[in-house]
Amino acid sequence: MPDEIKKDQPESKPPAPDSAKPAATPPPAGHAPGHPSVSEKKLATKAAAAASTPWTSPLVEEIKKRFQGSVIESHTMVGQNVIILETPSLIEVCKFVRENEIMPCDYLVDVTAVDYPSREKRFDVVYVLHSFKMNERVRLKIYVADNETIPSVTAIWPTANWLEREVFDMFGIKFSGHPDLKRILLPEGWKGHPLRKDYHLQQMDDEWVKANLNIETGQ
Amino acid sequence: MADVEEKVITALHDHDTFLDSSELIINMGPQHPATHGVYRVRLHLDGEKVLGAESYIGYLHRGVEKLGEHGDYRHYGPILDRMDYVASVSNNLGYCEAVEKLLGVQIPPRAQYLRVILTELQRIASHLVWLGTHAMDIGAMTIFLYCFREREKILNIFEKYFGARLTTNSFRIGGLQFDTYDGFEAECLDFCNDFPRRIAEYEQILSDNRIWIGRTRGIGILKAEDAIALGVTGPVLRGSGVKFDIRKAFPYECYADLDFDIPIGEMGDTYDRYLVRNEEMRQSRRIVMQAIEKLPDGPIMGKVTKVIRPPAGEVYHAIEAPKGELGFFVVSDGTTTPYRTRIRPPSFVNLQALPPMVRGQLVADVVAIIGTIDIVLGEIDR
Known part of the structure; x- marks a missing residue:
């Protein structure tokens, strides 16, 4: 167990500095400062792959x-x-x-x-x-x-x-x-459609929650 | 005398008496041991006979698809573990592969083989949970303990490898996080060598058991054309005699290099699905043994950028999860957050086949039929 935790940490740390750096540098060289040449090549091929x-x-x-x-x-x-x-x-x-x-x-x-x-x-x-x-x-x-x-x-x-x-x-x-x-999936009478982009992640139908669950809010 | 008889008969017709059989509606669930989770089915009964059924789901809805749109690509893995919680390895595999497809990265052979070993072990574990609970629903208690004894061995391997028994998470976009521990191969082989004897035990208890046959033969028949029309996949579809398995139809990882058969049923009844899943466990064991024999050395992580940023586009990728086709429809807008992550859960679609399967059966058989579809509510409700 301790082994795995140790392994986990270096893996999960880098994203923060990494994602901070690209913003400062111009977009094309923006990925993985560790090995820019490899990632740039990768990026070029990737863009081609996803093109329709x-x-x-x-x-x-x-x-x-x-x-x-x-x-x-x-x-x-x-x-x-x-x-x-x-x-x-x-x-x-x-x-x-x-x-x-x-x-x-x-x-x-x-x-x-x-x-x-x-x-x-x-x-x-x-x-x-x-x-x-x-x-x-x-x-x-x-x-x-x-x-x-x-x-x-x-x-x-x-x-x-x-x-x-x-x-x-x-x-x-x-x-x-x-x-x-x-x-x-949602109960009858619920207001709103959650997978619309204008529906906030924490939004919920408080009226429904109050009326049906007897609590102030589900959050 | 005739007068009196007539009077009695009209009296009986006038008042609703026990001679009239009217439709009775009962709720099974949401808290019911045989619904395998919080699932409610509303049964229309005429005495013991089922006239119809309506499913009510959503009790376990947690907005998994919405959560996917609010994090990094890599943050989604641990949430997916909680979908089909008896086969979390498969959930991760499907998602990682979908994103890898969009990225256009190849993962190293060693990672592919390890992924296959782990998902096939997970398939065995998932089928063992199914067999144990299904048999217990029908009344065979012993088999439950037998199945969980073997599942325990798989979970022990998982615990050593993943650091978790149920919500396992080691699959990363581009490969794996952990390489194997010392003795991983030996432990897997130990399990595989022991396993045929164990399946033989289950079959000895069930296959020729008169009660088991009575409760499963001819129960919940799903014809091949109905199965296709209803879109069911996995062992339910194969039990109906349709030879379709994503591992063969659209081979992913290293399945193309491995030798295995797809078992199919004949009648499409509960007994056939039992035989199909049993055979699938044998085939999975075969796959694990071959994969361990061929397991190459090398890196376990492909060349993936630290920040996952797939090009704008969309991809639908499906894998053969223990319960059927598990699909991921991932839409990228070129940023580090998925624009849309749709999950096509096998149980959700398979459960739609319940009403046609229970129609005309007895109430007691509803339990057997819910069991035979092998549902996990975490995956249905997401």
């Missing part, structure tokens, strides 16, 4: 052909394929993606959202799909504005039920046609 490159495949071509103007963009990032769609065409495209012959995505892995409050359409809603036939994955993405209702994909993939409820609970994005759209 245009991607096309028979599936994308077919979607573009069948649903005119549905695809905003399709790209590859870190070796993963993403198709960005227009919201109105979501259900049609999802049905096609589920049932097509090229790459039938029968398994909906995940539905989630990301909040960018400064954007006009502030949410990304992301669908991660897997095709057992091709053993390949693709991500569908749509941009959603605040208070915009988007169609639910529960009729296509029953898995979406809880996943969409969680997105509703955490971001307040409403799904039309969902069989049972209500909060899932």
Whole structure:
């Protein structure tokens, strides 16, 4: 045990001085003053790896052909394929993606959202799909504005039920046609959607806490 | 005489008597020993028969995803230990790999092999907890003590290596923090050599046991197409006969160099899932033995900057956790703090399959079916 604690300390100490230094030096040389040459090289390769490159495949071509103007963009990032769609065409495209012959995505892995409050359409809603036939994955993405209702994909993939409820609970994005759209992790009647960027880490619904738990605050 | 009979019959129909069977709603949980945590299921019953079920979760919600957006990339590891707390090593592995993918760093071979050894030991430990508690729910007490005896050996190795038994944390972005202690390999091999005899013991107690078969055969059947539609993963999916394992489908770490099989079930019932998990423990043991034999020398930490600052972008990375596909969707905006850390927990999605599985079964079987899905509420509620 003592051994491990000793090992732990030098590892956890450096960040403070390190993170203080880059601010003083110009940004390109900002990382790991210990071995600048290595880290600079690393940084260059990293930036290239995360850059998104245009991607096309028979599936994308077919979607573009069948649903005119549905695809905003399709790209590859870190070796993963993403198709960005227009919201109105979501259900049609999802049905096609589920049932097509090229790459039938029968398994909906995940539905989630990301909040960018400064954007006009502030949410990304992301669908991660897997095709057992091709053993390949693709991500569908749509941009959603605040208070915009988007169609639910529960009729296509029953898995979406809880996943969409969680997105509703955490971001307040409403799904039309969902069989049972209500909060899932937070209690019914809670105000606010915690994973929005404007929801503070320590924020909580004090009214709800007072009314239901008989305490002044949960903090 | 006929008049009287008719009168009695109409009287019985007019008043709700014991002859009428109306739907009864009972709450199971949130404090119930068989729900494996604070989980509430609302059962609609007709006598002993289950007509439907609704799940209520969130009692253990701690905002893990929100916490991820408020710290350094490396600060997130210890929080993730508290997700699936019987398999914390897997949680760390998934997160570290997702960030490494975004960074584009390769981790040294020794770290890869050690990671695999530790996660596979953790898989065995997690399955042992599952088997012990599942069997105890159904009424087999002995097996619980047997399973925890073996799990203890794994936790002893963990204690020496990680310095913790449950909330283990040594996986870092780029490699590992600790190298092995003296005798690590020998202790792992000791365990592995002893383990087949132990699994044989469990199977001797359960596999041909009439009560066990009666309580699990044909109970909670999940057909392959339903399993895929519901998105279940891990042993639940494989129990239904779908051969899908992330370790084979998208090999990470050094799994491509290791030889192991993916067991699958036939009927998709509780007994099949029991057989699948038992076989998985054997396969995990095989993986550990191979990894120890091949364990290379060398550094355990890759070349990673002290301050983790991945380029702006997003990545979804999944690993095969003991309970199924554990995915991390990490979005970076180019700063030292993750912009979004989404966790796709296997138990959360698998638990959705409970209502279709319990429909038409008896109340007592609900306990068996909750057990067979193998849920951990820390991971479901996050």
